[in-house]
Amino acid sequence: MRKRIIALFSMLLVFAIVAAGCGSGSETDSKANAEGGNKKEETTKGSITAVGSSALQPLVDEAANQFMSKHSGSTINVQGGGSGTGLSQISEGAVDIGNSDIFAEEKDGIDASKLVDHKVAVVGMGPVVNKEAGVEDITKQQLIDIFTGKIKNWKDVGGKDQEIVLINRAEGSGTRAVFEATALDGATPAQAQEQDSSGTVQKIVSETPGAISYLAFSYFNDSITPLKVDGVEPTATNVETNEWKIWAYEHMYTNGDPTGLTKEFLDFILSDEIQSSLITELGYIPVTGMKVERDAEGKITNK
Amino acid sequence: MKGESILELKDIKMTEKQWNSSTKIWTEQRGRMITLTSVSIMIIIAVSILYFVASKGFSTFTVNKASIIDFFTGMQWKPSTLDDLGRPIVGALPLIFGSFAVTLLAAIICAPLAIGAAVFMTEISPKFGKKILQPVIELLVGIPSVVYGFVGLSVVVPFLRENIGGSGFGIAAGTIVLTIMILPTITSLSVDAIEAVPMQIREASLALGATRWQTIYRVILKTSLPGLLTAIVFGMARAFGEALAVQMVIGNSTVIPSSLVEPASTLTSILTMGMGYTVMGKAENNALWSLALVLLLMSLIFIIIIRILGRRRVY
Amino acid sequence: MNAKRADRLATIIFYAIAGFIVLLLAGLFGYILVNGVSHISWKFITSPPQSFRAGGGIGPQLFNSFYLLILTMIISVPLALGAGIYMSEYAKKNIFTDILRTVIEVLSSLPSIVVGLFGFLFFVIYMGWGFSILTGALVLTIFNLPLMVRVVETSLQGVPDAQREAGLALGISKWETIKKILLPAAIPGIVTGIILASGRVFGEAAALIYTAGMSTPILDISNWNPFSPTSPLNPMRPAETLAVHIWKINSEGLMPDVKEVSSGTSALLVLLILVFNISARWIGKFIYKRMTAS
Numbered sequence: 001m002r003k004r005i006i007a008l009f010s011m012l013l014v015f016a017i018v019a020a021g022c023g024s025g026s027e028t029d030s031k032a033n034a035e036g037g038n039k040k041e042e043t044t045k046g047s048i049t050a051v052g053s054s055a056l057q058p059l060v061d062e063a064a065n066q067f068m069s070k071h072s073g074s075t076i077n078v079q080g081g082g083s084g085t086g087l088s089q090i091s092e093g094a095v096d097i098g099n100s101d102i103f104a105e106e107k108d109g110i111d112a113s114k115l116v117d118h119k120v121a122v123v124g125m126g127p128v129v130n131k132e133a134g135v136e137d138i139t140k141q142q143l144i145d146i147f148t149g150k151i152k153n154w155k156d157v158g159g160k161d162q163e164i165v166l167i168n169r170a171e172g173s174g175t176r177a178v179f180e181a182t183a184l185d186g187a188t189p190a191q192a193q194e195q196d197s198s199g200t201v202q203k204i205v206s207e208t209p210g211a212i213s214y215l216a217f218s219y220f221n222d223s224i225t226p227l228k229v230d231g232v233e234p235t236a237t238n239v240e241t242n243e244w245k246i247w248a249y250e251h252m253y254t255n256g257d258p259t260g261l262t263k264e265f266l267d268f269i270l271s272d273e274i275q276s277s278l279i280t281e282l283g284y285i286p287v288t289g290m291k292v293e294r295d296a297e298g299k300i301t302n303k
Numbered sequence: 304m305k306g307e308s309i310l311e312l313k314d315i316k317m318t319e320k321q322w323n324s325s326t327k328i329w330t331e332q333r334g335r336m337i338t339l340t341s342v343s344i345m346i347i348i349a350v351s352i353l354y355f356v357a358s359k360g361f362s363t364f365t366v367n368k369a370s371i372i373d374f375f376t377g378m379q380w381k382p383s384t385l386d387d388l389g390r391p392i393v394g395a396l397p398l399i400f401g402s403f404a405v406t407l408l409a410a411i412i413c414a415p416l417a418i419g420a421a422v423f424m425t426e427i428s429p430k431f432g433k434k435i436l437q438p439v440i441e442l443l444v445g446i447p448s449v450v451y452g453f454v455g456l457s458v459v460v461p462f463l464r465e466n467i468g469g470s471g472f473g474i475a476a477g478t479i480v481l482t483i484m485i486l487p488t489i490t491s492l493s494v495d496a497i498e499a500v501p502m503q504i505r506e507a508s509l510a511l512g513a514t515r516w517q518t519i520y521r522v523i524l525k526t527s528l529p530g531l532l533t534a535i536v537f538g539m540a541r542a543f544g545e546a547l548a549v550q551m552v553i554g555n556s557t558v559i560p561s562s563l564v565e566p567a568s569t570l571t572s573i574l575t576m577g578m579g580y581t582v583m584g585k586a587e588n589n590a591l592w593s594l595a596l597v598l599l600l601m602s603l604i605f606i607i608i609i610r611i612l613g614r615r616r617v618y
Numbered sequence: 619m620n621a622k623r624a625d626r627l628a629t630i631i632f633y634a635i636a637g638f639i640v641l642l643l644a645g646l647f648g649y650i651l652v653n654g655v656s657h658i659s660w661k662f663i664t665s666p667p668q669s670f671r672a673g674g675g676i677g678p679q680l681f682n683s684f685y686l687l688i689l690t691m692i693i694s695v696p697l698a699l700g701a702g703i704y705m706s707e708y709a710k711k712n713i714f715t716d717i718l719r720t721v722i723e724v725l726s727s728l729p730s731i732v733v734g735l736f737g738f739l740f741f742v743i744y745m746g747w748g749f750s751i752l753t754g755a756l757v758l759t760i761f762n763l764p765l766m767v768r769v770v771e772t773s774l775q776g777v778p779d780a781q782r783e784a785g786l787a788l789g790i791s792k793w794e795t796i797k798k799i800l801l802p803a804a805i806p807g808i809v810t811g812i813i814l815a816s817g818r819v820f821g822e823a824a825a826l827i828y829t830a831g832m833s834t835p836i837l838d839i840s841n842w843n844p845f846s847p848t849s850p851l852n853p854m855r856p857a858e859t860l861a862v863h864i865w866k867i868n869s870e871g872l873m874p875d876v877k878e879v880s881s882g883t884s885a886l887l888v889l890l891i892l893v894f895n896i897s898a899r900w901i902g903k904f905i906y907k908r909m910t911a912s
Contacts, residue, residue, distance in 0.1 A: 054870045076835075078833045079831045081579045082580045092743075171577065198870055355736055419636070438895060454649060483646070516624055571729050583739075
C-alpha cells in the first residue's frame with residue numbers, strides 16, 4: 001500500500017515537472033510571438049493557438065488540418081469559445097490568433113488599435129422560417145416588424161394563419177450583431193427565446209411551426225425555408241455585389257503583425273488554394289471575389 | 304466521528320508512554336501530515352474558486368456600479384445597455400425565478416417517485432430492487448447532460464408542443480429533464496436514509512400487528528424523514544446547478560413566462576450561453592459572474608438547510 | 619379489513635413506481651441506442667472526424683476520453699484518499715471540520731461551467747499551459763474531488779469500530795491501523811465509487827470546453843514519445859472528448875451526417891458507461907470476495 005502511494009505521488013511529481021517544463025516553454029513561445037518574434041529565424045516547427053468564433057471554427061479547423069499535413073512538425077490548435085473570448089484573448093496576447101465574426105471596433109472594451117485584422121472569408125446570412133409558414137418572400141419592413149413583434153401572425157404577410165415564433169441568437173453573438181445592423185437597420189428585436197448555436201436553431205426552426213430565425217448560408221438545407229428579402233435571393237453572387245446586404249466578414253485577428261508560423265498559416269488561408277476550394281465547400285464566400293468592401297462603421301465602398 | 308473511541312482519548316501520549324518508540328510516533332505524524340496535506344490542497348482549491356467567483360461577481364456592483372436591489376428585483380436583463388444613470392441594466396429576477404421554478408417543480412415531481420423507489424428497494428422487494436432497479440438508476444448518473452439535453456430537445460419539447468401547446472420550450476420541458484436527472488441522487492440518498500432505520504423498530508411495529516404499509520408510513524418514513532429531506536435538498540442543489548441540458552430545452556428568454564410552455568430562462572442557461580460572447584472584465588461579463596455568485600450562495604443555502612436537517616436526526 | 623386493503627394498494631403503488639422508473643429508463647436507453655447503435659462500426663470508432671464531409675469517425679475523441687480519465691484518476695485518487703481518510707479518521711468534531719465539510723459540499727454543487735472557467739483563467743492563461751489534457755485533467759479533478767472524498771469517507775465509516783479498536787489494542791499506531799486494516803476493508807466500496815465517478819468524468823462537457831479544448835491535433839499513433847506534439851500521449855496537447863464532441867457538432871457541425879454522428883457518439887458513450895457500471899459492481903464484488911476469503 002505504502003509503495004503504491006509513494007509511486008503515485010512520484011508519478012504526480014514527474015507530471016508536474018513535465019508540465020511546468022512544457023508550460024514555461026510554450027509561454028516563452030507565445031510571449032515571443034506576441035512581442036513580434038524577435039527570436040532567430042522561425043521555422044514552421046512549433047505550435048500556435050487560434051481561439052474564438054464558433055461559426056468560423058469548422059473552417060479554421062479544416063484549414064489547420066490541411067496545413068499540418070503539408071508541414072509536419074507544426075501544430076495549430078483551434079478552439080471555439082465565441083467571438084468575445086477570441087477578441088479578449090488576442091488583446092491580452094494570450095493566444096496567437098483571435099477569430100471573430102465582428103470587427104474588433106464593434107466590440108465594447110476591446111482596444112482595436114493594437115490588433116491587425118485579416119479578413120479570411122465572407123459569411124452570408126439570411127432569415128429562415130419553418131416550411132409550414134407558407135411564406136417565401138417578404139419586404140425588409142415586414143422583416144423588421146416581425147422581429148420587433150409588430151407582426152405576430154404569418155397571415156399578415158401572406159402566409160398561413162399561424163402564430164409567429166421568434167428565435168433570436170444569444171445577445172453578444174456575432175451573428176446577431178450582424179443581423180440587427182444589416183437586416184433590421186439597428187432595430188432592437190422583441191424579447192424572445194434565444195439560442196446560441198446554429199445547429200440548435202436549425203433544428204428548432206425545422207421542427208417548430210411558425211418559427212423564424214436567421215442562419216449563415218452554410219446551415220441552409222431542405223428542412224427549412226430561407227426567405228427572399230425584397231425579392232432578392234440569399235445567394236453568394238448577390239452577397240458579392242451587396243444586393244443581399246446581410247453578410248459579414250470572418251476575421252482572424254493577430255496582436256501586432258503576424259510572424260513565423262502564424263503568418264504562414266494566415267497566408268495559407270488567404271491563398272487561392274483555400275479560398276477557391278475549402279471556403280466555398282464550407283458555404284462561405286471567398287474574400288477575393290467580393291466586389292464591395294465594408295468597414296467597421298458599415299460604410300460600403302466599391303472595390 | 305466514529306473513530307473517536309475511548310481508546311484514542313490519549314492516543315499519542317499513551318503510545319509514547321507505553322512503547323516509547325520514536326518510529327511509531329513518526330509514522331503517526333506522517334499519516335496525519337499526508338492526510339492533512341490532501342485536505343489543505345482541497346481547501347486551497349475551494350477557497351481560490353470561491354474568492355475568484357466572488358471578486359468577479361461583486362465587481363458588477365462595485366466597478367460597474369449596478370444596483371444590488373435592481374439585480375434581485377429588476378425584470379430587464381440587458382447588461383450590455385446602460386440605464387439613465389449610466390449603470391448596466393441587470394435585472395436578474397426572471398432568471399432567478401426560472402431557476403427556482405424548475406428546481407422546485409422537479410423536486411415536487413421527483414420526490415414521491417424517488418422515495419417510492421427507495422422504499423421498494425429496501426422494504427418491498429430488496430432482491431429485485433438491488434438486482435435491477437439500483438443498477439438501472441446508477442446508469443442514469445452516468446448519462447452526460449449533453450445527451451439529456453439532446454433527448455429533451457428531440458423528444459420532450461415536440462411532445463409538449465403537440466399535446467399541451469405553446470412552443471414546447473420552457474419550464475415544463477426543463478422540469479421533465481431535471482426530474483430524470485436528479486432521480487438517481489434522491490433515490491440513492493433515500494435508500495441510505497431508510498436503511499439507517501434500525502431493524503428492531505420495524506420488527507416491533509410488525510409484532511404489534513401493523514401491516515407492512517402502516518409500518519412503512521408510520522414508522523419508517525417518519526423516522527427517516529430528516530434523511531429523506533436531506534436527499535431531496537441534495538437533489539435540488541443538483542438541479543439548481545445543471546447547465547447544458549436545461550439550456551437546450553428552456554428557451555432562454557429572459558422574461559417571467561405566462562405559462563409553463565413558454566420560453567423562460569435560468570441562471571445557469573444565461574451564464575453558459577453568454578460566456579463566450581462577452582469580454583473579460585467588462586460589465587456584460589461581470590454580470591454573468593454575478594449570476595455564478597448567486598448560484599454559489601444558493602448552494603451554500605442548500606447546504607445549510609441540509610445541515611439543519613441533519614442535526615434533527617435522532618434514532 | 620381496511621388496513622389490509624390499504625396495504626395491498628400501497629404495495630401495488632410501489633410496484634407501479636418501480637415499474638414506471640424501469641420503463642422510463644428503458645425508453646430513454648432504447649431511444650439513445652436505437653438511434654445510434656446502427657451508426658457504430660469499427661471504422662466509426664477508429665477513424666478521425668470530418669469537419670464538413672460525411673463519414674467521419676471519433677477515434678481520437680475516444681482515445682482522449684480514456685486518456686483524460688486515466689490522468690484525472692491518477693491525480694484525484696491519492697488526493698481523495700488522503701482527504702477522505704482525514705475526514706473519516708482524524709477530523710475532530712469541531713467548527714473547523716464543519717466549515718471544511720461545507721466547503722467541500724459547495725465545491726461539489728458548483729455548476730461545472732464555473733469550474734471550467736476558473737480552470738481556463740488560471741491554468742490555461744495564468745499558468746500558460748494552454749488548452750491541454752493536463753489542464754482538463756486538473757479541472758476534472760476539482761470537479762470530481764468532492765464526490766470521491768465522500769465515497770472514501772463513507773466507505774471508511776462503513777468499517778465496524780471493532781476493527782479500529784482491535785488495531786489499537788494490538789498496539790499498532792493509528793496510521794498503521796488505517797493503512798493495514800481499515801483501507802483494505804474499505805477497498806470494495808472505494809473501487810465501486812471510483813468507477814462510478816469515472817462515469818461522471820467521462821460524460822462531462824461544460825468544464826472541458828474552455829480547458830481541454832474543442833480540437834485534436836493530427837495524431838501519429840506510432841509515436842509514443844510523450845514530449846512530441848503529435849504523440850497521443852503528450853499531456854500538453856489539446857484534446858476533445860466524446861462528450862465535448864457531441865456538444866460541438868450539435869452546435870456548429872456542418873457535415874451532412876451530423877445527426878448520425880451525434881447519435882452514434884451518444885450511444886457509444888452510454889454503452890461505455892454501462893460497461894463502467896457493470897464492471898464497478900463486478901470488481902467491487904470480486905475484491906470483496908478475495909478479501910474476505912483470504
